[in-house]
Amino acid sequence: MKAILFDLDGVLYVGSQPITGAAQTVKWCIANGIPHMFITNTTSKPRVTIAAKLAAIGIDVTEDRILTPPVMAVQWLRENHLDRLGLFVSDITRQEFSAFTHVETEDAKVDAVVVGDMGTGWDFATLNRAFRMLMQQPSPYLAALGLTRYWRAEDGLRLDAGAYVAALQYASGAEPVVMGKPSRAFYQTALHQLGVSPEQAIMVGDDIKSDIDGAQQAGLKGVMVRTGKFHESDLNKGIKPAAIIKSVADLPAWWEGNVM
Numbered sequence: 001m002k003a004i005l006f007d008l009d010g011v012l013y014v015g016s017q018p019i020t021g022a023a024q025t026v027k028w029c030i031a032n033g034i035p036h037m038f039i040t041n042t043t044s045k046p047r048v049t050i051a052a053k054l055a056a057i058g059i060d061v062t063e064d065r066i067l068t069p070p071v072m073a074v075q076w077l078r079e080n081h082l083d084r085l086g087l088f089v090s091d092i093t094r095q096e097f098s099a100f101t102h103v104e105t106e107d108a109k110v111d112a113v114v115v116g117d118m119g120t121g122w123d124f125a126t127l128n129r130a131f132r133m134l135m136q137q138p139s140p141y142l143a144a145l146g147l148t149r150y151w152r153a154e155d156g157l158r159l160d161a162g163a164y165v166a167a168l169q170y171a172s173g174a175e176p177v178v179m180g181k182p183s184r185a186f187y188q189t190a191l192h193q194l195g196v197s198p199e200q201a202i203m204v205g206d207d208i209k210s211d212i213d214g215a216q217q218a219g220l221k222g223v224m225v226r227t228g229k230f231h232e233s234d235l236n237k238g239i240k241p242a243a244i245i246k247s248v249a250d251l252p253a254w255w256e257g258n259v260m
């Protein structure tokens, strides 16, 4: 075992509150020369904002160590020569797609409909516009910036991109191309950057499906934390994490007892 992938929200912080011991764990990683990356399904913030948020809680990270669905989506759209986009993402994520043509109405031709977390930006008219774009002939691609169903905000659980992707998939019949966790390709992109194989890496997360099952399907070991959105009932879903720890603060002790 050589490398560690960290989920962010629910593992290193919840909202604006750091998880106690998170900064020390990342410092331990750096001190021990353990290759690591931060992989998140967050589509409401660009990498520069995420890096600043981590710096504010004592975690030093360069932007290239953060993998987000928009970063992977931009690569994929370029490789597939898809330029005309129906963009259903937050205003701040929209900037990451500035090199593409943005289509605003369902009457104009669209190559791909990109769906992320728009938070309170969703309403019937917006969702229906995405649906109408997907019903064009020939059918555009449905590019999903993650399939996360919900997340824990400071005021409670909130719907995430996956819920809207599922609605659009159900109505239009389009098969989504998934750019975030739990997609195997997303994990592979991070491992490739670290130069390690899946068996050499663990994924630390609070989401039993996206983080633990997704990582284990991709060949990594999933380490579940009991923080963030963790709920005891997650352990009755037929998915067995390689380890369950109280919080990311306990990761060095677990690693030293099981890996080193």
Ligand SMILES: [Mg+2]
Pocket: 007, 008, 009, 010, 011, 205, 206, 207, 228
């Ligand atoms: Mg999380």
